[in-house]
Amino acid sequence: MFEQMDSWQFGLVDLLDVSVVAVVVYFFLRLIRGTRAVQMLIGIAIVALTYQLARAFGLFTVEWMFGHFFSAFMVILVVLFQQEIRRALMRVAANPLASTSLATDEVLEALVESAFSLVHRGWGGLIVIERETGLRHLFESGVELDAPLRPDIVQALFCPDAPMHDGAVIVCRDAHGGRIVAARVLLPLAQANAVPGDYGTRHRAAVGLSEETDALVVVVSEERGQVHLVEGGQIGAAMSSLEMRQALNMKLSSVAAAPGQSVGKA
């Protein structure tokens, strides 16, 4: 087959080859930008440079030591970057045809009203808005539901006396807008150092999920009486109801940001 290819066809194949690599490198760098993976990558680059210098100067023991390090390189890479690899695969597996638009007036209103009604009552809450990445696997840790997204239902779920007030509520899109599909759901926790020290586990759980998926998380802080949006592993600034409505409108009508990437403060 290759003998029949003209030189211009080879040129096209090379171009395709280089383009695919460029796209993969671009998405990888976008994925790890601002994460601890950048430091690990720098560490690996320093080790690789030391190895090359040891070879060039004939430092046998150093070369032997680093040579063994690199022989297990693939395993080390997978262990170091397991979180980034998981995120990347989730992005690849996400359904690009799925509409991300949950930004109907009713849904925006219900989310804003729900969050601020919790603030007014001095209650905490965690509302996860599913986007392209499916969250069904999380339902097992909680209770599957099928309820309309309404402030009174959200209040009933997060009322401190209610049996299901712990954990998160998950909201999905459906033909009529948004529905609550699970409650009392446990989210994966982010590393303690990924969240400022004055935030507790509710915020860590929001950051943890948003690092792994493209979900948008509304956190209502019981202690501070504030509402924050968490996306791409970043906690946005505390918001007023108007700011929350505008931020939700923007984030839910546009294509979701890559997990692990800040899309600016809410």
Ligand SMILES: Nc1ncnc2c1ncn2[C@@H]1O[C@H](COP(=O)(O)OP(=O)(O)OP(=O)(O)O)[C@@H](O)[C@H]1O
């Ligand atoms: N892994 C988790 N997934 C979902 N929710 C969680 C998880 N861990 C803790 N929570 C929720 O967070 C609540 C405790 O929040 P905590 O006070 O520690 O956090 P916080 O970030 O300081 O929030 P707040 O400002 O509301 O006090 C728990 O009652 C529970 O509802």
